[in-house]
Amino acid sequence: MKLSQIIVIFLLLFIMLGGLSVPLWWDRAQPVIFSIPGYVVGIISDLKDALDYILKNV
Numbered sequence: 001m002k003l004s005q006i007i008v009i010f011l012l013l014f015i016m017l018g019g020l021s022v023p024l025w026w027d028r029a030q031p032v033i034f035s036i037p038g039y040v041v042g043i044i045s046d047l048k049d050a051l052d053y054i055l056k057n058v
Helices: 005-019 021-055
Strands: none
Touching: 005 021
8 A cells, every 4th residue: 555545544534533523522612613604704804894994095
């Protein structure tokens, strides 16, 4: 086996084990995961406001 194939196999194994462990940590992670879209929208809004400010003052 090539080294890259071995690395991919181990990465897939870690992803699979992480997926199996989701019920163990979901209660603590759920608020964080559900707040990510609002955080991203806030960043996009801030960037849009900054670009509007720059374009108005140029």
